[in-house]
Amino acid sequence: MRRPDPGRRTLPAVNSPRIVATDLDGTLLTSDRTVSPRTRDALRLARAAGAVIVFVTARPPRAVREIAEQAGVTGTAICSNGAIVYDLDTDEIIESLPLDPGAARRAARALAEALPGVGLAVETGRGVLAEAAYTRRVPEDMPFYREVVSVLEEAEPFVKLLAHSPAHTADEMIAAVPATVKGLAEITQSGDGGLVEISAPGVTKAAALDRVCRAHGVPAGEVVAFGDMPNDLAVLTYAGLGYAMANAHETVLASVPRRTLSNDEHGVAAVLERLYG
Missing domain, CATH: 3.40.50.1000 (HAD superfamily/HAD-like)
Structure with missing residues (x-):
């Protein structure tokens, strides 16, 4: 070819x-x-x-x-x-440009309903807050990880909501997100297996x-x-x-x-x- x-x-x-x-x-x-x-x-x-x-x-x-x-x-x-x-x-x-917590909660709930077992984390710009179910770990990022019970209950502003599912591809995960949620945020992928990235609208x-x-x-x-x-x-x-x-x-x-x-x-x-x- x-x-x-x-x-x-x-x-x-x-x-x-x-x-x-x-x-x-x-x-x-x-x-x-x-x-x-x-x-x-x-x-x-x-x-x-x-x-x-x-x-x-x-x-x-x-x-x-x-x-x-x-x-x-x-x-x-x-x-x-x-x-x-x-x-x-x-x-x-x-x-x-942080993500609105209310929009993040709606997106997280929709993903959890569509994809049981999905793990959540958030990127603050300087570190990562991750729930126990979020099993994706980037070795060079480990010094910047902090495990929390619920990322959506943390007061710290964040710029990205990360959703990871080892059982699904990112394309499958995005397809599972209801259209109503997609209107509240920008939802995309950057290529790391079953990882979806959610940002504020217009970002x-x-x-x-x-x-x-x-x-x-x-x-x-x-x-x-x-x-x-x-x-x-x-x-x-x-x-x-x-x-x-x-x-x-x-x-x-x-x-x-x-x-x-x-x-x-x-x-x-x-x-x-x-x-x-």
Whole structure:
């Protein structure tokens, strides 16, 4: 099967985009969750041409800063699916958009009824509060976990409600959420098995990216974006140039006409080299 040509443009495109917006897991990072030397060089090439690099990720701030150091990236990062705008240089959260507790309770009840045994956790921006039934554990995140009886009874504001079911896929879980609940929150997935992520209404990666672009005086047509999962789809359609990774979720591949190579084939680098080389 012929590999996609990362430089082939089937739609009108911009030259030398002023902002490079990229997802991390499954996109910029290889499967071992590192930034390859080729990708690091390509990011350096884009910066030398005057482009601003913006990470747009489901990860919380604490899981982004080390990657930014690997990649040689500074400035602003969009974290937690757009609920947080984070300053990589000062380690400060610039903007935080919490989820309404009432909407979170309704979503949690709906998931519990549709998917018995589902485990819940919440992301606060600086840590994770998890119920005992939430068995998903990210090793590097363990110092930031705190087990609680009920995440929805905690007073601490949170930016994401996390629902995990080892017995279901994320697609199955999202399909099980009633339409009435979907109207109260943004519900998406970023690719980790049976994990669904719930944010406040209107909180998406694309909405946060639009605010960052406006702050830089850059229109959407001068953005190149990369992603692989449904939570990236709004960003890929927002940008003047949106590229789906070859390893992307089927929904993304069906919706985004531009393709690049997979994350393990340095697909982001392949496009940046052509755009800025």
